[in-house]
Amino acid sequence: KAGVTQTPRYLIKTRGQQVTLSCSPISGHRSVSWYQQTPGQGLQFLFEYFSETQRNKGNFPGRFSGRQFSNSRSEMNVSTLELGDSALYLCASSGTGDSFFLNTEAFFGQGTRLTVV
Amino acid sequence: QKEVEQDPGPLSVPEGAIVSLNCTYSNSAFQYFMWYRQYSRKGPELLMYTYSSGNKEDGRFTAQVDKSSKYISLFIRDSQPSDSATYLCAMIKPRGNSGNTPLVFGKGTRLSVIA
Numbered sequence: 275k276a277g278v279t280q281t282p283r284y285l286i287k288t289r290g291q292q293v294t295l296s297c298s299p300i301s302g303h304r305s306v307s308w309y310q311q312t313p314g315q316g317l318q319f320l321f322e323y324f325s326e327t328q329r330n331k332g333n334f335p336g337r338f339s340g341r342q343f344s345n346s347r348s349e350m351n352v353s354t355l356e357l358g359d360s361a362l363y364l365c366a367s368s369g370t371g372d373s374f375f376l377n378t379e380a381f382f383g384q385g386t387r388l389t390v391v
Numbered sequence: 392q393k394e395v396e397q398d399p400g401p402l403s404v405p406e407g408a409i410v411s412l413n414c415t416y417s418n419s420a421f422q423y424f425m426w427y428r429q430y431s432r433k434g435p436e437l438l439m440y441t442y443s444s445g446n447k448e449d450g451r452f453t454a455q456v457d458k459s460s461k462y463i464s465l466f467i468r469d470s471q472p473s474d475s476a477t478y479l480c481a482m483i484k485p486r487g488n489s490g491n492t493p494l495v496f497g498k499g500t501r502l503s504v505i506a
Contacts, residue, residue, distance in 0.1 A: 278434070307494075316479075317479065317499075318496075319495070330492065364435070379440065381437065382434035382435045382436070383434050384432075385433075
């Protein structure tokens with residue numbers, strides 16, 4: 275069974291540019307969440323999508339956005355990149371149904387390492 | 392005060408030692424508790440999850456939850472060099488029919504097991 279796939283693995287961007295990251299969840303999983311990991315703040319929740327709808331949103335500026343497609347694949351976009359956006363961006367998929375226990379087993383991808391210069 | 396506190400370490404132990412990793416939390420609404428292991432340059436990997444006070448064992452790993460004290464622990468018996476990684480606690484507040492709230496993570500404890 276294939277795991278969560280994130281592309282690309284590494285990115286270097288210049289301040290002011292925008293970037294799009296991609297996540298393919300485990301087959302059958304309908305929930306995709308995005309997290310930002312930095313040494314200073316640890317893992318922080320960005321947003322969650324379930325059946326193409328944003329269900330939860332973290333405390334990040336509007337420059338961070340995302341979407342989910344009908345096949346559950348998800349993308350996140352960061353516009354007007356800042357140096358502080360340099361981080362490991364992690365995608366997690368969970369759930370094979372609309373269950374109360376949907377997020378108790380979340381499986382993470384390897385992440386996309388974004389460096390803003 | 393952060394909702395979830397975890398000592399970042401680093402923690403260094405000899406091979407074969409018993410390792411104790413801990414997290415405290417401030418919000419009693421947290422009901423589901425997880426431990427993740429993250430190797431360098433990899434994504435977090437779910438080790439264990441539990442939702443009740445008490446102990447849960449899985450091989451060399453034991454997760455312990457004390458909801459009255461808002462304190463969770465992960466014990467690793469007979470630690471191996473391959474256990475060297477960052478261990479992250481995470482927790483969730485249930486939210487009924489809307490699913491659960493997102494995972495809230497501790498900052499992680501870096502563990503080194505020395506052969």
